[in-house]
Amino acid sequence: MEPDQQAADEEIMCRIESELPVEENRVYVITGAAGGIGRATAEVLAGEGHRVVVTDIDQAAGENLTAQITSAAGGVVRFEQLDVRSPEAVEELAEQLESDGWPVFGVMANAGIAPPSPATDYSADLWNTTVDINLNGVFWTCQAFGKKMIQRGSGSIVITSSIAGFGVVSPERHAAYGATKAAVAHLAALLGVEWARSGVRVNAVAPGYTNTPILEKARSESPDVFDQWMERIPIGRLNTPLEIANATSFLLSDRASGITATTLHVDGGYSAC
Numbered sequence: 355m356e357p358d359q360q361a362a363d364e365e366i367m368c369r370i371e372s373e374l375p376v377e378e379n380r381v382y383v384i385t386g387a388a389g390g391i392g393r394a395t396a397e398v399l400a401g402e403g404h405r406v407v408v409t410d411i412d413q414a415a416g417e418n419l420t421a422q423i424t425s426a427a428g429g430v431v432r433f434e435q436l437d438v439r440s441p442e443a444v445e446e447l448a449e450q451l452e453s454d455g456w457p458v459f460g461v462m463a464n465a466g467i468a469p470p471s472p473a474t475d476y477s478a479d480l481w482n483t484t485v486d487i488n489l490n491g492v493f494w495t496c497q498a499f500g501k502k503m504i505q506r507g508s509g510s511i512v513i514t515s516s517i518a519g520f521g522v523v524s525p526e527r528h529a530a531y532g533a534t535k536a537a538v539a540h541l542a543a544l545l546g547v548e549w550a551r552s553g554v555r556v557n558a559v560a561p562g563y564t565n566t567p568i569l570e571k572a573r574s575e576s577p578d579v580f581d582q583w584m585e586r587i588p589i590g591r592l593n594t595p596l597e598i599a600n601a602t603s604f605l606l607s608d609r610a611s612g613i614t615a616t617t618l619h620v621d622g623g624y625s626a627c
């Protein structure tokens with residue numbers, strides 16, 4: 355390495371080390387945390403020694419998960435019921451955590467649904483509900499917590515997109531799902547650039563077919579479809595929730611300090627084909 359380059363690299367490292375807050379006991383919020391991917395991410399973040407706010411619309415599942423993580427990982431975890439469709443509720447949670455001494459450093463905007471429907475059959479209700487959770491809910495989450503992060507001058511957000519936002523996955527028919535997942539990946543780019551000088555990073559992860567309960571159901575109900583998926587996934591298997599969680603934890607952390615406004619594909623090569 356040229357001496358000039360080495361000096362420049364050292365200067366950047368010194369700056370990063372002196373400017374970044376110590377990375378321990380941070381507060382992370384996960385929406386849709388009671389499902390497969392959110393749950394794995396909550397476990398990883400709690401295992402890293404952070405305080406995790408598990409949020410979900412499903413109170414029983416969220417409380418159950420919180421109890422399990424607390425006894426297994428010994429992490430500091432709290433549950434808050436949250437419907438991401440309500441901007442008021444998200445804003446209220448952001449305020450509540452602040453006043454409780456839980457200043458949120460990082461957020462995984464993860465709540466999502468994928469109801470199937472041929473395009474010609476969408477009811478207004480099904481279309482609007484999908485958009486309301488998968489796109490609007492992600493935006494309200496980013497806005498409410500992003501404001502606090504901007505005030506503090508640091509923070510990191512990861513939005514859960516999907517391979518369905520980057521290409522047409524088939525034989526599934528879920529136009530609303532694919533459209534919202536494309537939209538949130540672009541939202542990560544938009545917010546990542548808009549907030550870049552505020553010390554707040556915004557990225558997305560785009561999981562491929564991931565081994566969550568909903569995919570297990572699809573596997574048992576439609577083995578043929580499942581076999582078609584397997585043929586198309588270069589690594590020849592489903593991703594695991596832990597693989598999505600590890601990518602998310604990386605993007606949320608200071609190890610990804612130079613990364614914003616981008617999407618990390620965790621799909622076993624699917625999107626490259």
Ligand SMILES: NC(=O)c1ccc[n+]([C@@H]2O[C@H](COP(=O)([O-])OP(=O)(O)OC[C@H]3O[C@@H](n4cnc5c(N)ncnc54)[C@H](O)[C@@H]3O)[C@@H](O)[C@H]2O)c1
Binds near residue numbers: 387391436561569
């Ligand atoms: N599993 C996959 O193969 C896969 C692939 C790509 C992307 N994703 C995305 O990953 C995310 C998590 O998926 P998952 O597989 O863990 O699904 P999941 O169904 O297991 O979990 C989703 C969670 O979101 C919650 N939720 C639904 N509506 C909500 C609302 N209005 N407010 C708050 N929470 C709500 C549900 O109660 C559930 O716990 C979703 O955004 C999904 O689209 C999943």
